[in-house]
Amino acid sequence: xxxxxxxxIKIADVPANGMVVVDVNGARIAVANVQGQFxxxxxxxxxxxxxxxxxxxxxxxxxxxxHGAEFDVRSGAVLAPPAVxxxxxxxxxxxxxxxxxxx
Amino acid sequence: MAGFVVIGAGLAxxxxxxxLRKYSIDARVTLIGEEDEVxxxxxxxxxxxxxxxxxxxxxxxxxxxxxxxxxxxxxxGSRACRIDGTQRVVxxxxxxxxxFDRLLIATGVRNRRPPIPGIELQGVxxxxxxxDATRLRxxxxxxxxxxxxxxxxxxxxxAASLRHHQVExxxxxxxxxxxxxxxxxxxxxxxxxxxxxxxxxTVFNDAVEAFEGDGRIAAVVTKAGLRIPCDFAVVGVGxxxxxxxxxxxxxxxxxxxxxxxxxxxxxxxxxxAGDVANHFHPVFGRHIRVEHWQNAMRQGDNAARNMLxxxxxYDDIPWFWSDQYDANIQYxxxxxxxEELILRGQLHGGSYAAFYMNGxxxxxxxxxxxxxxxxxxxxxxxxxxxxxxxxxxDESVDLRSLATPPSDxxxxxxxxxxx
Numbered sequence: 108x109x110x111x112x113x114x115x116i117k118i119a120d121v122p123a124n125g126m127v128v129v130d131v132n133g134a135r136i137a138v139a140n141v142q143g144q145f146x147x148x149x150x151x152x153x154x155x156x157x158x159x160x161x162x163x164x165x166x167x168x169x170x171x172x173x174h175g176a177e178f179d180v181r182s183g184a185v186l187a188p189p190a191v192x193x194x195x196x197x198x199x200x201x202x203x204x205x206x207x208x209x210x
Numbered sequence: 211m212a213g214f215v216v217i218g219a220g221l222a223x224x225x226x227x228x229x230l231r232k233y234s235i236d237a238r239v240t241l242i243g244e245e246d247e248v249x250x251x252x253x254x255x256x257x258x259x260x261x262x263x264x265x266x267x268x269x270x271x272x273x274x275x276x277x278x279x280x281x282x283x284x285x286x287g288s289r290a291c292r293i294d295g296t297q298r299v300v301x302x303x304x305x306x307x308x309x310f311d312r313l314l315i316a317t318g319v320r321n322r323r324p325p326i327p328g329i330e331l332q333g334v335x336x337x338x339x340x341x342d343a344t345r346l347r348x349x350x351x352x353x354x355x356x357x358x359x360x361x362x363x364x365x366x367x368x369a370a371s372l373r374h375h376q377v378e379x380x381x382x383x384x385x386x387x388x389x390x391x392x393x394x395x396x397x398x399x400x401x402x403x404x405x406x407x408x409x410x411x412t413v414f415n416d417a418v419e420a421f422e423g424d425g426r427i428a429a430v431v432t433k434a435g436l437r438i439p440c441d442f443a444v445v446g447v448g449x450x451x452x453x454x455x456x457x458x459x460x461x462x463x464x465x466x467x468x469x470x471x472x473x474x475x476x477x478x479x480x481x482x483a484g485d486v487a488n489h490f491h492p493v494f495g496r497h498i499r500v501e502h503w504q505n506a507m508r509q510g511d512n513a514a515r516n517m518l519x520x521x522x523x524y525d526d527i528p529w530f531w532s533d534q535y536d537a538n539i540q541y542x543x544x545x546x547x548x549e550e551l552i553l554r555g556q557l558h559g560g561s562y563a564a565f566y567m568n569g570x571x572x573x574x575x576x577x578x579x580x581x582x583x584x585x586x587x588x589x590x591x592x593x594x595x596x597x598x599x600x601x602x603x604d605e606s607v608d609l610r611s612l613a614t615p616p617s618d619x620x621x622x623x624x625x626x627x628x629x
């Protein structure tokens with residue numbers, strides 16, 4: 108089945124340099140707004156399942172509040188342990204005032 | 211080349227072996243560990259594992275097959291008993307010898323076993339290894355009576371896990387509150403109230419005189435004269451660095467193994483990391499020995515890279531957490547005494563941060579159900595600049611806004627590798 112872009116949230120609802128969680132087909136996906144660029148990734152930290160959207164965003168780095176794991180929101184790559192496994196990222200597309208996420 | 215040898219297969223040693231392979235594809239790496247088990251993480255031993263919520267596999271630093279796949283030679287179930295710094299050889303208890311070019315000592319700590327009469331009785335437990343935790347878990351049934359001796363972090367977490375299984379708990383500590391020496395009496399008092407609210411009977415300013423029983427423990431007698439009948443006991447009264455094997459090695463020992471900011475000992479080519487290392491911390495300008503998970507993981511990695519020829523000072527801010535009931539407690543920094551304790555939030559309000567201040571500078575922060583402020587305070591601790599207490603107290607102030615520009619994000623070993 109081809110992956111499709113699904114409208115997920117109004118871009119105005121993602122605060123600048125902030126994160127929100129959206130539900131896309133039952134999946135909890137975090138959306139980060141980095142200076143007008145939108146990045147989408149699984150909200151669940153790959154270490155112990157804490158919410159990444161409840162963490163801190165600095166530039167393109169998200170820090171999990173539970174144990175300090177850091178990920179690059181662009182690629183999902185682990186930047187700091189204790190996480191070992193990258194977080195899954197999704198492609199995004201702005202269409203009018205809506206952000207679409209490919210799932 | 212004899213290669214790189216790591217003594218100690220806890221988190222620090224395992225992290226070092228992993229890093230040695232990560233940064234050197236052809237290094238010969240040998241990891242020696244006293245326990246039979248592959249390296250595992252200890253924090254769950256007093257929490258999720260003890261409560262029976264996590265299998266052993268969830269504790270492992272890496273999957274069992276990792277070490278063979280990564281061509282890391284492992285010698286588990288082997289105790290190193292002597293280091294010859296001149297001949298560059300590690301002697302094992304079974305008379306084998308392991309030569310090295312570069313050596314990391316990550317032997318950690320062992321639990322103190324005070325000479326209390328009856329401490330050898332059956333049912334008097336301690337907690338350090340997965341085997342200890344498995345044995346203790348077998349005792350945990352609703353309605354049984356336990357005495358927890360020592361309300362440090364381990365004692366507090368064990369008490370919480372015991373209450374989770376409806377074990378009746380009496381907890382004894384020589385201080386006026388749990389963790390009074392570490393966190394101060396204000397925060398300690400809040401912890402005392404927390405444990406009391408979950409049904410722990412606390413006994414402060416007292417200590418164990420004797421464990422009584424015929425073969426198996428039946429009661430604990432305290433110095434103040436209490437006699438507490440029980441079915442089992444857990445003793446957590448501090449630790450001591452495992453440095454016996456250094457006798458005659460020439461390596462300087464001072465509250466653990468004295469190392470510089472690069473994790474190097476006084477003998478060339480020999481390094482130390484983790485709980486056993488009394489490390490010169492460049493941020494605090496003094497030696498600090500940290501007995502926590504993050505330090506073991508990051509310092510092990512850092513030491514490995516310096517063993518490979520880099521010169522990277524380890525300057526992570528010490529950080530740890532403790533989970534007790536519904537309270538997530540996090541601490542960052544390092545303090546011994548403090549001139550002022552600045553509260554952000556209410557001590558008994560369920561969520562707050564407390565800053566340990568000296569000379570207007572934040573030395574450390576503890577947060578209860580407030581990991582965010584603890585993490586945001588870490589750059590402030592690292593900056594060593596005076597911070598306005600009014601701003602710290604004001605919960606509407608984002609702590610990130612107090613960082614003195616240019617802000618220096620906490621550097622991590624992995625990010626500095628690519629710098």
